[in-house]
Amino acid sequence: xxxxxxxxxxxxxxxxxxxxxxxxxxxxxxxxxxxxxxxxxxxxxxxxxxxxxxxxxxxxxxxxxxxxxxxxxxxxxxxxxxxxxxxxxxxxxxxxxxxxxxxxxxxxxxxxxxxxxxxxxxxxxxxxxxxxxxxxxxxxxxxxxxxxxxxxxxxxxxxxxxxxxxxxxx
Numbered sequence: 001x002x003x004x005x006x007x008x009x010x011x012x013x014x015x016x017x018x019x020x021x022x023x024x025x026x027x028x029x030x031x032x033x034x035x036x037x038x039x040x041x042x043x044x045x046x047x048x049x050x051x052x053x054x055x056x057x058x059x060x061x062x063x064x065x066x067x068x069x070x071x072x073x074x075x076x077x078x079x080x081x082x083x084x085x086x087x088x089x090x091x092x093x094x095x096x097x098x099x100x101x102x103x104x105x106x107x108x109x110x111x112x113x114x115x116x117x118x119x120x121x122x123x124x125x126x127x128x129x130x131x132x133x134x135x136x137x138x139x140x141x142x143x144x145x146x147x148x149x150x151x152x153x154x155x156x157x158x159x160x161x162x163x164x165x166x167x168x169x170x
Contacts, residue, residue, distance in 0.1 A: 001169045007044040010036050019168040032101035035160055039153035047150045048076050050083040054142040060091045061138050061145030068132035082126050094123050095137040104159040138163050
């Protein structure tokens with residue numbers, strides 16, 4: 001499935017349900033669809049793996065995407081080199097499971113997602129000098145990131161993302 005077909009599938013809750021994992025994915029799909037449907041801007045973009053690390057039974061993927069088209073190779077290499085400088089502890093702290101469409105930069109330690117400060121996340125700041133580029137960390141299987149696409153939308157000035165599991169696209 002390509003990015004355009006995936007984005008079109010999100011026009012119904014069933015589209016989200018088809019790519020979400022775990023318990024309560026039906027409820028998560030309905031909530032994700034409600035956010036997606038109310039978005040002022042939305043799209044599905046190719047995810048670029050900048051770094052992958054494991055710790056115990058978890059994988060941690062530092063991913064980037066651009067809302068302005070594919071990331072060029074020099075930008076990918078620059079962001080990957082910058083992501084490599086972060087210690088594993090920082091990557092683990094800033095990682096989120098993103099099991100649904102969720103605010104970019106929201107962290108579970110901040111129990112009020114409406115009052116999160118995206119500047120609390122140092123890794124996500126890597127994208128700041130590059131217009132339309134977003135960087136974030138997600139938890140994955142220790143076998144590899146396998147998140148080829150990112151669903152992204154903007155609702156009332158807030159960015160929401162969902163890194164789509166690749167095994168759900170096959």
